[in-house]
Amino acid sequence: MLDKGILEVLFPGQEDAVAILEGEDRTSHYERVLKYGLSSGAFLFLDYKGEEDNEIVNYILDYEFERGIELATQDELEALGEMEYEYLPDKIRETNSLLKNSNYALFALPSLGDYYVLFIFRLENKAVLTSAELLDDELVPPRERYIQYYTGTEV
Numbered sequence: 001m002l003d004k005g006i007l008e009v010l011f012p013g014q015e016d017a018v019a020i021l022e023g024e025d026r027t028s029h030y031e032r033v034l035k036y037g038l039s040s041g042a043f044l045f046l047d048y049k050g051e052e053d054n055e056i057v058n059y060i061l062d063y064e065f066e067r068g069i070e071l072a073t074q075d076e077l078e079a080l081g082e083m084e085y086e087y088l089p090d091k092i093r094e095t096n097s098l099l100k101n102s103n104y105a106l107f108a109l110p111s112l113g114d115y116y117v118l119f120i121f122r123l124e125n126k127a128v129l130t131s132a133e134l135l136d137d138e139l140v141p142p143r144e145r146y147i148q149y150y151t152g153t154e155v
Helices: 004-010 014-021 029-040 055-067 074-082 088-102 123-131
Strands: 044-047 104-109 115-122
Touching (some): 004 029, 004 115, 014 029, 029 104, 029 115, 044 055, 055 074, 055 088, 088 104, 088 115, 104 123, 115 123
Antiparallel strands (some): 044 115, 104 115
């Protein structure tokens, strides 16, 4: 279940977590997290069919700029942008093989539709992020209720 601990990992800062958990609207905590993440730019929303115009690369560049860090070289990001892939998880795996060198990863938030919600986070938080069931919906397969971390060896 979504709790304050996972919110503090997703959105460092007490105010964000409290605002999400104690929001006045009647939507679920998951929906409030999704709305907050998308409106704050913390999450990247991609259609199920994939990305357009190097959205993942641009998201990485924005992330780097906001934090004053470098997750990959310009050449590595250009190669990532040119990558041909059949399914989006393949591109996420490739992105993670690149970001792993900087101890970061691209994670996928569970979704209720035909879209992906992605976010970058430090790999040291992987166990916390991937262990919490975020969706309380029996119609969603159990595994897909959790944050996903795609690598070359994990599905």
